[in-house]
């Protein structure tokens with residue numbers, strides 16, 4: 001099943017769009033099956049869960065952090081992950097920078113945008129993104145490489161389209177600023193129900209869980 005699902009998705013994604021397999025609550029065996037079917041990037045929401053999977057799978061895939069990152073998990077996260085997609089505050093950026101400095105490493109990050117302007121959601125508001133990115137651009141051990149957004153969950157993914165379109169616009173605007181130490185190349189938007197719409201609106205990374213692994217247990 002997983003194998004077939006991955007092949008179908010990879011066959012239908014336009015070239016240049018990367019697939020992140022969102023693996024929360026999946027076993028290392030399931031993750032390995034996805035990798036064997038062609039998945040190159042695993043997305044993890046929880047540092048502890050990622051550590052367990054990483055211990056068995058290691059560098060057979062790239063690892064993206066896609067959950068809400070807590071300060072006290074940053075030290076472990078920067079050791080394990082190849083990219084952190086969910087930076088949404090100066091505070092967490094500074095902590096990532098500091099922990100990477102100790103490891104002599106530069107962490108590629110995406111800035112998470114709260115494109116639905118939802119009160120309880122993480123992410124920076126679209127109008128605050130430029131200031132945050134300017135601040136991060138002054139840090140030496142963290143590098144902004146694009147934007148990520150979840151968007152609100154609607155029954156009809158068409159309703160999320162304006163949020164994806166606004167995030168894409170913001171992406172292009174910040175790219176044009178040509179900020180030092182900022183390389184706007186990744187736009188991570190879209191999940192199982194919304195990825196087709198997200199790709200139409202310019203996503204070049206999609207994060208898919210259910211469509212690969214089935215309903216979560």
Ligand SMILES: *Cc1c(COP(=O)(O)O)cnc(C)c1O
Pocket residue numbers: 022024045066067150190191192193207208209210211
């Ligand atoms: C779970 C999750 C996904 C994937 O969701 P599905 O609807 O299962 O495809 C994508 N992005 C993030 C941040 C997630 O937590």
